[in-house]
Amino acid sequence: MAAPSKVGLDYYPRSTDLYEDVKFIPVKIKYGYICYAIYDILLELIYRDKGYYVDKRKNVVVKIAYMLQGKYGPDTDIVEGVIEMLVAERLFSADHYKQGIITSRRVQETYYIATARRKNISVDPNIWMLSLPEMKALGNNKGILSIFEKCDINEVNVDINEVNVDIYEQREREIEREKKRKENKKKEREKELSSLSINTCGTFSNVFLTDGDLEYLKAHYPASWQRKIDNLSEYMRATGKEYSDHLATLVRWAKQDEEKNKKELKKDNFNNFQGSSYTEEEKKKILELKKARQKGAAT
Known part of the structure; x- marks a missing residue:
C-alpha cells in the first residue's frame, strides 16, 4: 500500500525583517507584542496543515490560546481580535477570511516554491490566489502549474459550468481588486493613524511618532531632535528599510552617536598630548603622575 502524499510543510522560511513591517504598527499599539506570537503560530498552523x-x-x-497559555497568555477574545486586525492590515486575505479561510499571497508563494519538487500535489483553485504568470515567474512547480494549464477542469474537481467564470480571467480581476484594496487601505491607515494621535514626521512624512514621543525627543535632544527625525526619514526613503518602533530607533542612533563622539574626543586628546610642546622628560613625569593617581583611586 502506497504511503499517503504529504500535504503540509515540515519547515518554512521566515523573513528577517518581519517585526519591522509597518503593517504591524496598529496591531501592536492595540494588543502589544503578543500580536507577533499569534502571527507566528498562525503561519505554523497554515504550513503544517494544508500548506497554503x-x-x-x-x-x-x-x-x-491553548498554545500561548500561561501567566500572561491571551484569552480567545484577544486572539480573535488580533487575527481580525492582521486581516484588516492585509497580512492575510480579507476575502478568504470572510469564508473562514486564513491565507495570503505571501503564504501561497512560499508553499509554491517549497513544493516545487513534489510529484503529487493538489491545490483548491477557489482558494489559490496566484495567477499563472505569477507562478511561472516564481519558478517551475509542475504539480501546481499543471492544474491551471490543463483544459479539463474536471481533473481538479472544479465544474466550469457551475463556477460559470473563466478561472484565469477571475485571477486578473482579483489582481485589479487587490490594487484598489491597497489604495483604500492606505487611506484607511492614514485615517486610523490620525485617530491614534500618531504624527507623520520627517522630510518624507514616513516617521511615525506619538505626541509623547515628540515630547521625549524635544526634552532629551532640544537642539537636534528635528534633524534626527529628518535623518531617519531620509535614510528609510533612500534604503527602503522600515522600523517597527521609530522612537526606539532614534534613541538608539543617538546613543551610538554619543559613543562615537566620546571615542573621537578621547583620540583627539591623545593626539594633542603627543603633538604638544612638552619635553620627553616632562611627558614621562606627566604619565607617571597619571599612573600614580589611577593607582591611588583604585586603592
Whole structure:
C-alpha cells in the first residue's frame, strides 16, 4: 500500500525583517507584542496543515490560546481580535477570511516554491490566489502549474459550468481588486493613524511618532531632535528599510552617536598630548603622575 502524499510543510522560511513591517504598527499599539506570537503560530498552523491555508472554523482560535497559555497568555477574545486586525492590515486575505479561510499571497508563494519538487500535489483553485504568470515567474512547480494549464477542469474537481467564470480571467480581476484594496487601505491607515494621535514626521512624512514621543525627543535632544527625525526619514526613503518602533530607533542612533563622539574626543586628546610642546622628560613625569593617581583611586 502506497504511503499517503504529504500535504503540509515540515519547515518554512521566515523573513528577517518581519517585526519591522509597518503593517504591524496598529496591531501592536492595540494588543502589544503578543500580536507577533499569534502571527507566528498562525503561519505554523497554515504550513503544517494544508500548506497554503488553514480553516479558521476548525478551532484555530482555541488552539492558539491553548498554545500561548500561561501567566500572561491571551484569552480567545484577544486572539480573535488580533487575527481580525492582521486581516484588516492585509497580512492575510480579507476575502478568504470572510469564508473562514486564513491565507495570503505571501503564504501561497512560499508553499509554491517549497513544493516545487513534489510529484503529487493538489491545490483548491477557489482558494489559490496566484495567477499563472505569477507562478511561472516564481519558478517551475509542475504539480501546481499543471492544474491551471490543463483544459479539463474536471481533473481538479472544479465544474466550469457551475463556477460559470473563466478561472484565469477571475485571477486578473482579483489582481485589479487587490490594487484598489491597497489604495483604500492606505487611506484607511492614514485615517486610523490620525485617530491614534500618531504624527507623520520627517522630510518624507514616513516617521511615525506619538505626541509623547515628540515630547521625549524635544526634552532629551532640544537642539537636534528635528534633524534626527529628518535623518531617519531620509535614510528609510533612500534604503527602503522600515522600523517597527521609530522612537526606539532614534534613541538608539543617538546613543551610538554619543559613543562615537566620546571615542573621537578621547583620540583627539591623545593626539594633542603627543603633538604638544612638552619635553620627553616632562611627558614621562606627566604619565607617571597619571599612573600614580589611577593607582591611588583604585586603592
